[in-house]
Amino acid sequence: MQQLRALLVGAGGMGRAWAKNLAASADARLAGWVDIRPDAAAQAASDLGLAGIYTGAELDRALAELRPDFVVDVTVPEAHHDVTLAALAAGVPVLGEKPMADTMDRARAMVAAAERAGLLYMVSQSRRYDARLAALRRLIAEQIGTPGMLTADFFIGAHFGGFRDAMPSPLLLDMAIHTFDAARYLSGADPLAVYCDEFNPPWSWYAGNACASAIFEMTGGMRYIYRGSWCADGHPTSWEAEWRAVGPRGSATWDGHGAPVAEVLAGDTGFLRPTEARTIAPDADAPSGIAGSLREFAHALRTGATPMGECHDNIKSLAMVFGAIESAKLGQRVAIRAL
Template sequence: MQPFRIAVIGCGSMSKAWIEYAQQREDAQIVAMVDIRKESASALAERYGIQCGIFDDVREAIEQTGANLVFDVTIPESHAAVTTTALELGCDVLGEKPMTTSMEQARRLVQSAERHGRTYAVMQNRRYLSQIRAFRHLVEHAGIGDIGFVNADFFLGPHFGGFRDAMESPLLLDMAIHTFDQARLITGKDPVSVYCHEFNPAGSWYAGNAAAICIFEYADGGVFCYRGSWCAEGAPTSWEAEWRVNGSGGTAIWDGTHAPFAEVLLPAAEQIDGRRFRRVEAELVWDGRSGHAGCLDEMFVALSEGRKPETVCTDNIKSMAMVYGALQSAKEGRKILLSDVV
């Protein structure tokens, strides 16, 4: 495969992790840096000692430098335009979450990637942690049986300030996709419907709804229940949420911080002295890197091997549908079929 010639689109603070990652790779070269404020692109290139083209136009940057890979690190409102242009010009695209700001635009991006035969993958860095990989392995192999009830609790009170404080749905729009995407990874299942109640609790410093309860149903009758608040003061959960997966033969637990474990029902003949369960400890054997680096590693390996990355747009749109289905349910006060959203 030809070397990766990268155009970095968006030169704000988020781009630093992407640039530092690219500089570690021997098969990658940053050939363009693009920002609506060219001085920002120029300053960042100088900071990292990068000799490349400086642009304020995506099309011009790609055409003049021969870039074949785009890092879309712009604001969500710009993702659709940046990614569409890059795909049309023959580039693969690796971008920050979310794909875009509406399901209609997300569908168009998926169609564009398929029409042009290019790869568009989305950053979901919270998939790439040794503990969540171990938890997924427990759910699948520890013997808890068929999954019937999945629960995730997310209670934090970060005082970010800025745009989040003014958002209509700060929790669901800005954060919940991480937990929803983690649920898909952990269970290997996609829900078919959602009912959501969204609200703004007492003491909230957000203008919009900063808490939600979502009930997602699976085709087999199982349920994923999400309880979250972004204005919860005291006793915070992990940013990875607290998880309980109940199966037909046991339960797997992960608090988002410590190693996961499971308790599995023993056969009747082995239930001695009232002991009905055996504890199964997770094996933290995943040797990939964490966070952004782990996700980017997988993306680049996939591109090199000619396969689709784990977080390719055709998969990631299912996590987006969970967010927008929940928002629609909250607004309309009814259960929403996710097939109608996707």
């Protein structure tokens, strides 16, 4: 199988992580690397021992000279729109980092550009590629049935320093999309409306609101309830959050660390109905994180299959983020519109 040739855009920390994954991939190889900072891509390639690849600072020139099979966009969110449109206009599919864009209008323009070009644009929602999350999804579908309520708790005292400490809505803008997207993945439901309260406690080291609670109305009548804080020292949750799904045949939980478990009904009498435990072992061989999204993107390019994170689907998760932020600003329930 011939490897697909990738042009990587962005040579920051995540760019280097993507370069390592491309170098280790059987599906693709790193053919070129660009960054708007002069010599940044060349220095990153040298640091990682990646010889013989194209490096530069001009995306348009690299697209014309390399004619890659796809672009990996690992720039800052504000640049995703321009990078994606340039690649699609050049006839090159795009695998982009989350979030899709820094505004909903730009995200919609990116989806429209993919439609016009007839090319694949996928967002790497890399935390979906977790065998434990996939096992929880199966437990919900196979054991407890369609959930009426799904909850996620995320509490971590993250002392990053840098841009997150100064940005508005750091939890919702930078992190919550992972948890919101996982809720859609687990339930198969899409967002209709949200009521969100966002705030910052007195001890917070963030300038923007680092705490939020939100109730999402989802298709099928389900409610998805999110509680989170990025300034919660002590008793941290997993970065994958702590989950509970409640369905007609029982409940399933996952602490974000080990294997998920379910308790399903085993009888129909008694004040508390009897239950029995069920579990599904995660697939130890499933590729995780960036490696998982890269493999699925390559498979989609070769077969025409629709991958997770395809832009028409992923924009629904982004809409949950901006819907929550709008609700918090207005202090009221708001409807969610993706496209």
